[in-house]
Amino acid sequence: MTSIRSRILIIEDDRKMSAALVSGIEAAGYDVIAASSAEEGFFLVHSKSPDLLLLDLTLPQRNGLDILKQIRSEGLDIRILILTSHNTVEDRVEGLRTGADDYLGKPFSFPELMARIDALLRRILPPTLGAMVTIGDLAIDTKNRIASRNGQALDLTAREFDLLLYLAENHGRTVSREMLAKDIWRETSRYTPIDNVIDVQVARLRRKVDDPFAVKLLQTVRGLGFSLREPQL
Amino acid sequence: LKIPWPKNIRSKLTLWYLLVLAGLLLVYATLVFAFQYVVLTKQIVHDEIQDVETVEGLLDFNPHGTLELRQDYYSRPQSHLLIDRMMEVRDLSGDVLYRSPTLNGMPLGGENRRGEGDASFDQRIIRLQDGSYVLAISHIHSIQDRVLLIRLGYSLGPLRERMLQFMLLLLLAVPIALALAGFAGQMIAKRALRPLERMTARAEGITASNLSSRLEVRNPDDELGQMARVINHLLDRLEQAFFQLQRFTSDAAHELRTPLASVRTIGEVALEKGHGSDEYREALGSILEETGRLNETIESLLLLAKAEATQPGERQTTFVATDLVNEVLSLLEVVIEERNITVVQESDTEGKVEVLADRSLLRVAILNVLHNALKFSPNNSMLNISYSYSATTPRKLLIAFRDQGPGIPPGEHQRVFERFFTSTARTTASQSGTGLGLSVAKLVIDRIGGEMWFDEQTQPGAKCTIALPIHE
Numbered sequence: 001m002t003s004i005r006s007r008i009l010i011i012e013d014d015r016k017m018s019a020a021l022v023s024g025i026e027a028a029g030y031d032v033i034a035a036s037s038a039e040e041g042f043f044l045v046h047s048k049s050p051d052l053l054l055l056d057l058t059l060p061q062r063n064g065l066d067i068l069k070q071i072r073s074e075g076l077d078i079r080i081l082i083l084t085s086h087n088t089v090e091d092r093v094e095g096l097r098t099g100a101d102d103y104l105g106k107p108f109s110f111p112e113l114m115a116r117i118d119a120l121l122r123r124i125l126p127p128t129l130g131a132m133v134t135i136g137d138l139a140i141d142t143k144n145r146i147a148s149r150n151g152q153a154l155d156l157t158a159r160e161f162d163l164l165l166y167l168a169e170n171h172g173r174t175v176s177r178e179m180l181a182k183d184i185w186r187e188t189s190r191y192t193p194i195d196n197v198i199d200v201q202v203a204r205l206r207r208k209v210d211d212p213f214a215v216k217l218l219q220t221v222r223g224l225g226f227s228l229r230e231p232q233l
Numbered sequence: 234l235k236i237p238w239p240k241n242i243r244s245k246l247t248l249w250y251l252l253v254l255a256g257l258l259l260v261y262a263t264l265v266f267a268f269q270y271v272v273l274t275k276q277i278v279h280d281e282i283q284d285v286e287t288v289e290g291l292l293d294f295n296p297h298g299t300l301e302l303r304q305d306y307y308s309r310p311q312s313h314l315l316i317d318r319m320m321e322v323r324d325l326s327g328d329v330l331y332r333s334p335t336l337n338g339m340p341l342g343g344e345n346r347r348g349e350g351d352a353s354f355d356q357r358i359i360r361l362q363d364g365s366y367v368l369a370i371s372h373i374h375s376i377q378d379r380v381l382l383i384r385l386g387y388s389l390g391p392l393r394e395r396m397l398q399f400m401l402l403l404l405l406a407v408p409i410a411l412a413l414a415g416f417a418g419q420m421i422a423k424r425a426l427r428p429l430e431r432m433t434a435r436a437e438g439i440t441a442s443n444l445s446s447r448l449e450v451r452n453p454d455d456e457l458g459q460m461a462r463v464i465n466h467l468l469d470r471l472e473q474a475f476f477q478l479q480r481f482t483s484d485a486a487h488e489l490r491t492p493l494a495s496v497r498t499i500g501e502v503a504l505e506k507g508h509g510s511d512e513y514r515e516a517l518g519s520i521l522e523e524t525g526r527l528n529e530t531i532e533s534l535l536l537l538a539k540a541e542a543t544q545p546g547e548r549q550t551t552f553v554a555t556d557l558v559n560e561v562l563s564l565l566e567v568v569i570e571e572r573n574i575t576v577v578q579e580s581d582t583e584g585k586v587e588v589l590a591d592r593s594l595l596r597v598a599i600l601n602v603l604h605n606a607l608k609f610s611p612n613n614s615m616l617n618i619s620y621s622y623s624a625t626t627p628r629k630l631l632i633a634f635r636d637q638g639p640g641i642p643p644g645e646h647q648r649v650f651e652r653f654f655t656s657t658a659r660t661t662a663s664q665s666g667t668g669l670g671l672s673v674a675k676l677v678i679d680r681i682g683g684e685m686w687f688d689e690q691t692q693p694g695a696k697c698t699i700a701l702p703i704h705e
Binding site for chain 1: 517522528567568571603
């Protein structure tokens with residue numbers, strides 16, 4: 001990471017949501033500013049030149065899409081992530097066509113939002129994941145698709161390996177079921193059966209990765225999802 | 234100046250009717266008039282020819298060589314037409330030998346024409362010097378070896394006067410007839426449209442609160458009766474949809490309130506009693522799980538709304554049914570393996586059967602059905618999937634899913650498809666999800682043009698059959 005912290009502007013009219021986002025994203029190490037109206041947001045876009053904009057589409061007075069259009073027509077170099085409760089496929093397509101870089105439907109999981117923010121800003125910074133990923137005594141060879149713990153190879157199915165790698169990529173962060181459904185299972189909508197499948201799959205992975213070993217790496221974070229990390233002492 | 238065109242149908246109908254009638258009457262009057270004129274003219278000519286014959290016998294040269302009409306002519310009891318007779322006799326060189334006193338010395342027709350009266354009685358209309366018109370005929374006749382041209386005519390005045398009277402009579406009759414017809418037309422239109430007025434008044438009174446009210450159908454076979462029936466069908470569907478919407482809204486509100494109540498209670502209890510961060514952590518995790526449930530319910534409700542709005546035949550594609558089932562099975566594979574369930578597939582169909590449906594919606598339906606079957610299957614049990622053709626025409630593809638679970642209690646085979654239905658059986662109550670899975674599946678299958686039911690005879694376990702339209 002560079003020494004300059006990325007600056008994120010949040011344009012969101014719901015005060016509770018805005019306050020929660022500010023505190024959560026600041027905790028992740030970003031410089032966060034917030035606006036509650038389109039006018040204020042515009043002013044901050046020009047005066048503070050943020051790297052990324054979190055934009056709520058349903059704002060008082062002015063539609064979020066207008067702001068999006070104007071920013072794009074001015075040619076400003078700024079990543080834009082749309083947050084909205086209108087999350088049909090059509091809305092999504094329209095948002096992306098208007099010039100948004102990403103789109104997240106409300107209610108979203110916070111880990112997923114952070115993952116998206118990181119991904120969008122990583123487009124500016126160089127990628128960090130190498131050919132070998134290690135977490136504690138877990139080593140993942142991303143090229144040959146082999147995982148081992150303490151030098152002992154783990155017998156994983158293709159899906160299990162994908163799941164483990166995805167968790168490793170998001171090392172230290174929590175991965176929500178929504179993210180897994182979208183990124184690993186490639187399901188566009190999330191219904192009860194998918195959650196069930198995810199839970200069973202994670203349980204199986206845990207049996208192979210954690211059960212034979214003393215140190216447990218795959219954690220379930222209640223209400224949030226799963227996380228691959230060394231347990232804090 | 235613009236003529237105001239009437240706005241209501243009754244006046245429009247009457248006006249059109251009157252316009253057509255007026256046109257017909259004018260054509261009729263013109264034809265009658267022309268026919269009458271021709272007939273009367275022919276009658277005059279006929280009379281004139283007879284008169285010429287008579288006159289020929291009465292003409293004579295006196296000893297002085299002057300042509301005379303014999304005097305005893307006046308003693309005859311003739312019609313007044315004879316007195317009105319105008320006559321001129323010329324010789325072939327054009328000299329006037331005789332001119333009747335009725336002409337008052339005016340010439341009748343001027344110079345001789347070539348071949349005039351030679352072959353037949355040449356007929357023509359001549360304008361006299363006083364401006365009056367005469368219908369005259371000419372005839373060549375020889376008296377005492379002298380060849381004479383006799384011109385004889387009657388004034389057209391009386392005929393024209395009579396025709397004018399006739400025309401006035403016709404023109405007077407037409408407006409009277411039109412007025413009567415217009416009045417009658419207006420009354421007929423009013424009578425014919427009266428049921429429509431009644432229907433309008435009735436329909437105006439139908440609102441959301443009395444959607445069960447219907448239009449009166451007096452004669453189901455006439456046009457208005459058919460319309461009333463169609464509108465009543467529409468009202469049936471509206472009422473049904475409205476009722477569903479109402480029930481659904483209240484169900485949904487109830488269903489959303491349950492997790493919301495949990496969230497509230499968990500939060501309140503944690504704040505009231507909790508002291509350590511572990512307790513808060515536990516409470517927050519529990520709250521987040523509830524929000525997940527809320528979100529799933531909303532997603533399912535939206536999916537239901539989407540399926541509900543789907544028109545039959547929309548976004549249809551053809552694809553192989555077994556491929557879709559296998560795709561869903563591979564998604565659920567890990568659950569199947571974990572529970573050590575054996576999936577057995579058998580088929581009575583030959584080859585790959587293609588079905589016609591919205592693939593993404595059908596996938597959700599089959600996923601829900603299979604997941605439901607797996608949910609109730611005990612560990613180490615068997616799940617049968619069989620494919621066969623229906624006995625109906627057109628034949629459909631039947632896909633039956635049979636599990637070895639607890640089955641469905643009697644009387645609940647229909648109710649399991651109700652939204653938010655949870656079985657009374659204790660074994661299932663603990664495993665219920667959003668309560669929308671099977672409702673979504675059934676609605677989707679219905680919209681695709683298929684059917685879905687649970688077999689009531691199957692014991693033990695449950696057998697769910699889906700019938701799908703085949704692409705042949």
